[in-house]
Amino acid sequence: MRDFDFHPDEATVRCFAYPASGTVVNDESMWVGQTRQASPYDTMTEDLVLRHFALADEWFKLNATFDLRGILIQPGPPETSFAINCDIATPMVRVGEDVSAVDLFLDVLVRTDGTHRVVDNDEFEQAIGDGLLSTVEARRAEEGLVRLLGWVESGRLASLVHDYALDTVGQAPHPLPVEHWDVENVPSVAPGTRPTWHHG
Template identity: 35%
Template sequence: MEPRGVRRHHGHLSRGGGRPLPRVTERPRVRIHYRRPPDREQIFDQIVVLERDDVIVTLSETMEFDPPMRIESDIVLETGSSVVWFTYPGAWHDVGRFHLADGTFTGFYANVLTPPEIDGRVWHTTDLYLDVWVSADGTARLLDEDEFEEAVARGLLDEDTARRAREEADRLLAEARDGSWPPVAVREWTLERASAGA
């Protein structure tokens, strides 16, 4: 039985005899196939918040992290955390705005990766090990250099790809240190704004 005063009208809800309320539509989602050599693949399901030719903004809500993700000794992601992701078609990195479960901003995280192959709502990319982290206080550092060197030594990345990954990481780190990175869209699309858009 429906609550008093509410009736169904062609798939919409309306009160009394009034006009139907607009149908709530679900935001589009994307499935990202994230490969890490030699043979690991994860699939991430994210809400598409903004889609332009130069940037696609997606949202990962209430993620699971057990144990929490730490950089140095600081917790940067934990169970319940949300991340706003920025994908730049053709770029060799993506960027995440990281937050704790209570919404506290912890920093910007760039994954160095192959430019995503975007096929509608399914994307494919390969992690190239190196990451750049800029903490909430503006400190920039290169992460996972040891994993990158090991992958190169084991032949998991070819010479050209390894060179391109290193160039990308070095460029991002230099721009982060001189204050010109991350891009404007990353600074403007806060968790609050992305959540409201989702």
């Protein structure tokens, strides 16, 4: 299983490959994958698990951090730590058995207590000015941000990340090496040809 993640200010598409055992949910509306990784923080010695949520009907995707017991955590320095990194992005598109999406620069960082902050507004405005996003995508990104903040504030986001087989978190496999693909080889995310370029 592969997740193609294109950042329009980069020359290549990031390709995250997941072992079969890393897939938690795989249906028409959503794909959820998880991997076990060493903590990059000195304050946390045990491994952590990253769960990625790709959504077919929303203009955002989610990355939630759990400990090996399935508890949502926010590792790192207290002043900057977060538990869920929400990327404003194009909806999930299937590429055969794989999935793909385009990062639209805006991010919402959510803590375990539900407090949150929106970041990378300057990068979003710069991308629009540079023509990296279409007019349709820029509009839908702003609408997606409003919808996502509604999910955060209503508790729907927290419910989603806790809904799926948390007892399997400790079984998450280690990630496979990240690959980088030429954009023209992944037309589902390429400027001008991706589905969201003209139609939101």
